[in-house]
Amino acid sequence: MFRKTKILSMLVCLALLFTVFSAFSPKEEAEARTLSQVEADLKQYQDLLTKLQGTKSQLSSKIGDLDKQSSYTSQQLNIYIDEIEYLEAEIAITEETIEAYNLKLAETEASITIEEENLAYYKDMYASIVRHSFIEGTPSYFELLFESENFSDFLSKVDNLNYFLDYTDTIMKEIEIVTEDLETKKANYESAKQTLSVYQAELDTKKTDLEQKKAALEQKAHDIGTSLAQLKDQYSTSDARINEVRVKIEALKKERTALLEVNADFIWPLKTNFRISSGFGWRSNPFGGRGTEYHSGIDLPAPLGTPIYASNGGVVTKSQYSSGYGNCVVIKHDDITSTLYAHASRLAVKPGQVVKQGEVIAYVGTTGRSTGYHLHFMIMVNGTARDPIKYLPKR
Ligand SMILES: [Zn+2]
Structure with a gap:
């Protein structure tokens, strides 16, 4: 009985010590x-x-x-x-x-x-x-x-x-x-x-x-x-x-x-058979106007409602509609890297939500400044768009 009391008081002391230390560090x-x-x-x-x-x-x-x-x-x-x-x-x-x-x-x-x-x-x-x-x-x-x-x-x-x-x-x-x-x-x-x-x-x-x-x-x-x-x-x-x-x-x-659960390798955000209709970099105006424009991502055409998957694990920092990107999701993977998924018909995540690589985050659509059903996919490093092909596995 005495022994048990002693052990108990020692445990209380330890708990107190822990509380004190955790308050300071x-x-x-x-x-x-x-x-x-x-x-x-x-x-x-x-x-x-x-x-x-x-x-x-x-x-x-x-x-x-x-x-x-x-x-x-x-x-x-x-x-x-x-x-x-x-x-x-x-x-x-x-x-x-x-x-x-x-x-x-x-x-x-x-x-x-x-x-x-x-x-x-x-x-x-x-x-x-x-x-x-x-x-x-x-x-x-x-x-x-x-x-x-x-x-x-x-x-x-x-x-x-x-x-x-x-x-x-x-x-x-x-x-x-x-x-x-x-x-x-x-x-x-x-x-x-x-x-x-x-x-x-x-x-x-x-x-x-x-x-x-x-x-x-x-x-x-x-x-x-x-x-x-x-x-x-x-x-x-x-x-x-x-x-x-x-x-x-x-x-x-x-x-x-x-x-x-951020992996060293990114995955393609679409799983169905798809093609790249427009690559990264300078291209002619897709809306038929004059001159060229800088394309900050890649365009992947797919039927309406095709699921869009998180290219890597991370936190959703944006999931909303804007006039240019339409319904758009941004996932932050670490301090410097994030991915963007634009023109969705429907959003499946909320800001602040933690998502795993391959988790469905939205569905293909043609909202915002878009000419047809497709996913506009971007990889940003330190606020600058990079060519996603360099980060994605070979097809
Ligand atoms: Zn695009």
Whole structure:
């Protein structure tokens, strides 16, 4: 008892599962299905295919856009990389130049120190001459006169003293000029160095700015790459799904063909002895008028009421009277092929009816644009009339 209940609940579960699955996907029962079920499935899958193809083409256009963005980004990145390289070279040259100015400044400062030492030396010398004269007492012209052996000696002693003082003074003035010159040079070097430092700071700012832009762009390139990979993934999924649906559609079409009992070979639509009164193609006007007309089928004369048979299995898409064809039946055999039977005296089928090959569908007459009892028979492929003789067995 317990066992039976368990089996029953399992069956209920399975039934539920089946219901859920069949609600989401077209029915795929193994048992034979009716034509309308197959047609419904076919329509559902054909709609799905259209939708999937739409999605695929959207994905394709998004991928195209991102590919463009990606190549633009990498071009821009290369520009930044080039600019940064240029700036780095410029910064290196500037640094070298500043270093050269530092060396010149050091040399100039050393020269200034030497000149200052020289000046100090001469100042000392001058002072010592002055001090010597002061401590020893500046010899008065009178004293110099007494110490001198003669007037010429006196003049010589006075000259010597003045000469030394003048000489030292001249040298000190020269040193001062050289030092001033050196100070000017030093100031110029410092000013140039200052200008270069400002330039270097500008270059550094530019480089930092570019590096930030480059980093942002690299992030963008990475994001684009991620999106592209996702889209390409979706694209191949969608492509695979489209192929699955196509396979399914082909299978459904085969199922439909089997249900319609469409055979590879067509049969003659009349069974009695008959002849072909008018073939396919250009012919003279059968109504006695002038010129020629294109005959889209074959004419088979037969007595009134002779049965007309379906040339192949299919669905009746038309069974009605029209002024040209008179009473006329059209049978659709597959997506592209159909047959037409015109000028009947009476119709034996209704639109939507499934007919088998050889089934009676109408009876020979002369309704519509006709000159006598006959069947006008046509085979249409993709909407174009073909010569039926090429499809019918040899007689
Ligand atoms: Zn005809």
